Amino acid sequence: MIFTITNKSEDSLENVLKSMHIPKKEMHWLRMSKDIKINDEEKSIRDFVHQGDIVYLPDFSNKSSYEKSNQHVTVQYEDDYLAVVIKPHRQKTHPNNNETDTLMNDAINTIQSNYLEPVHRIDFDTKGLVILAKNSYIKKMLDYMIEHREIVREYTAYVSRPNNLKVGDISLPIKEARHSNHQEVNRHGKEALTHVLSIKDNKVKLQLSTGRTHQIRVHLSHLGSPIIGDNIYGGEKSKELQLFASRVQFTHPVTKENINIEM
Numbered sequence: 235m236i237f238t239i240t241n242k243s244e245d246s247l248e249n250v251l252k253s254m255h256i257p258k259k260e261m262h263w264l265r266m267s268k269d270i271k272i273n274d275e276e277k278s279i280r281d282f283v284h285q286g287d288i289v290y291l292p293d294f295s296n297k298s299s300y301e302k303s304n305q306h307v308t309v310q311y312e313d314d315y316l317a318v319v320i321k322p323h324r325q326k327t328h329p330n331n332n333e334t335d336t337l338m339n340d341a342i343n344t345i346q347s348n349y350l351e352p353v354h355r356i357d358f359d360t361k362g363l364v365i366l367a368k369n370s371y372i373k374k375m376l377d378y379m380i381e382h383r384e385i386v387r388e389y390t391a392y393v394s395r396p397n398n399l400k401v402g403d404i405s406l407p408i409k410e411a412r413h414s415n416h417q418e419v420n421r422h423g424k425e426a427l428t429h430v431l432s433i434k435d436n437k438v439k440l441q442l443s444t445g446r447t448h449q450i451r452v453h454l455s456h457l458g459s460p461i462i463g464d465n466i467y468g469g470e471k472s473k474e475l476q477l478f479a480s481r482v483q484f485t486h487p488v489t490k491e492n493i494n495i496e497m
Contacts, residue, residue: 254488
């Protein structure tokens with residue numbers, strides 16, 4: 235991975251990488267490495283860096299194993315480190331076994347990168363934005379950001395009976411229903427927190443603090459406002475589920491730019 239130091243004060247490369255949330259395993263490899271370069275000169279992780287210095291880190295990641303499909307994915311944003319793509323309705327994010335018709339099969343056929351991995355998933359029936367990492371360092375940085383809720387993921391749902399909802403938090407535990415692979419609100423379930431940001435006509439904007447299976451669908455249905463096209467949880471008939479992962483926003487882990495992508 236090649237990147238430019240953005241820190242204004244002098245510091246060791248080791249401290250800079252720690253601040254970027256490079257995990258201990260990779261840090262250990264880098265301490266042993268003789269392939270680190272700063273401004274094209276061989277250096278160690280203990281050397282100091284300054285704003286504007288160009289750092290090369292050896293790549294310890296393996297090539298991604300997804301087979302290429304014959305389809306292309308829609309790319310909403312791409313740079314040297316990551317991409318944001320659109321997953322269509324009724325498509326898995328990544329394959330099981332020998333599947334070749336998932337988002338990742340299409341993405342590896344579209345984006346020129348030997349390493350390409352999803353940072354998060356969205357449901358099979360949901361259309362929307364998915365962040366992909368283009369090297370293992372970025373994957374670990376973005377994993378940290380997801381875990382610490384530093385990446386905003388906003389959803390748009392079109393619902394029946396929106397008057398049953400109000401702006402604010404929906405905190406209702408969810409678990410798998412008995413004798414079914416569907417989910418339900420259940421006091422014995424896992425914590426599930428959904429934020430309703432706005433309601434305009436039947437268009438609802440939401441964010442998730444937790445990521446339970448079918449969380450938005452279950453919460454809205456339980457409150458009497460099922461999503462249109464949701465034939466599992468009581469929605470009005472429609473060709474497709476009217477739920478979209480419509481926006482992602484975060485501070486770029488390397489360039490520190492504000493990335494705000496909408497579908």
